[in-house]
Amino acid sequence: MKEEPALDILGALSQQTRLRIVRYLVRCGSAGASAGDVGAEVDASSSRASFHLSALENAGVVTSERQSRKIIYRADFRKLGQLISFLLEDCCGNHPEILACCSIPKDCC
Amino acid sequence: MKEEPALDILGALSQQTRLRIVRYLVRCGSAGASAGDVGAEVDASSSRASFHLSALENAGVVTSERQSRKIIYRADFRKLGQLISFLLEDCCGNHPEILACCSIPKDCC
DNA sequence: TCAATAATTCAACATTTCAAGAGATATTGA
DNA sequence: TCAATATCTCTTGAAATGTTGAATTATTGA
Numbered sequence A, B: 001m002k003e004e005p006a007l008d009i010l011g012a013l014s015q016q017t018r019l020r021i022v023r024y025l026v027r028c029g030s031a032g033a034s035a036g037d038v039g040a041e042v043d044a045s046s047s048r049a050s051f052h053l054s055a056l057e058n059a060g061v062v063t064s065e066r067q068s069r070k071i072i073y074r075a076d077f078r079k080l081g082q083l084i085s086f087l088l089e090d091c092c093g094n095h096p097e098i099l100a101c102c103s104i105p106k107d108c109c
Numbered sequence C: 001t002c003a004a005t006a007a008t009t010c011a012a013c014a015t016t017t018c019a020a021g022a023g024a025t026a027t028t029g030a
Numbered sequence D: 001t002c003a004a005t006a007t008c009t010c011t012t013g014a015a016a017t018g019t020t021g022a023a024t025t026a027t028t029g030a
Helices: A005-011 A016-031 A035-042 A046-059 A075-092 A094-098 B003-013 B016-029 B037-042 B044-060 B076-093 B095-100
Strands: A062-067 A068-077 B062-067 B070-075
Touching: A005 A016, A005 A046, A005 A075, A005 B003, A005 B016, A016 A035, A016 A046, A016 A062, A016 A068, A016 A075, A016 B003, A016 B076, A035 A068, A035 B037, A046 A062, A068 B070, A075 B016, A075 B076, A075 B095, A094 B076, B003 B016, B003 B044, B003 B076, B016 B037, B016 B044, B016 B062, B016 B070, B016 B076, B037 B044, B037 B070, B044 B062, B044 B070
Parallel strands: none
Antiparallel strands: A062 A068, B062 B070
């Protein structure tokens, strides 16, 4: 991941409502959730949820798919992984002190 | 790390000049760099560098220490690690698909 | 103390972002 | 087609953010 998309994603995640939306969508996994569900979960009106979901989709961390009258939103796991990868590698240069603080689960490698 | 400081750091990093400052300071390691050096490196005036360094310090990812007439800024590796940890655990729930995309170096665990 | 250096603060301005709500659009079933 | 549902878009105003350059503060050595 290059600097520009990383900045877009960081900007998208640096807002409380949007960070909570992403956390919720990660929990929902591949089932995803509709804008209405998301709004109810993060305590936002549907128009606000829609607004922030659009921002997240533009930034590339969320995908959408119409399912009849609902639109299902999902977290893009690959993009999230790439962002963390960017932070670890490009930004932090895999600095040992940083990696040591990450408490990365043993079984991930 | 809780949600609030994570949001502060994400917000601080979601700006091109500041992201570049952090990347430079990580490269500088414990030697750190002065505001003037930082400004020259990221192509910003000294007042702009100072402004953004303050923002980074307020967010908690950068520390400062006066050394005679210069002020030395350093990246706070622990905070950066904690942010990545927050993204992996609290935000992404150690989701296998996300971890798989992180390409975390084998020898880190 | 004075001059030079390093960094910060401030004011002004433009830009962006956020929230809220009204209205518009798309989809479905009756 | 009509009503109900789900979502999106648009406008408004308030607040936050980023840039610039000038003025200010702090430190050092002559």
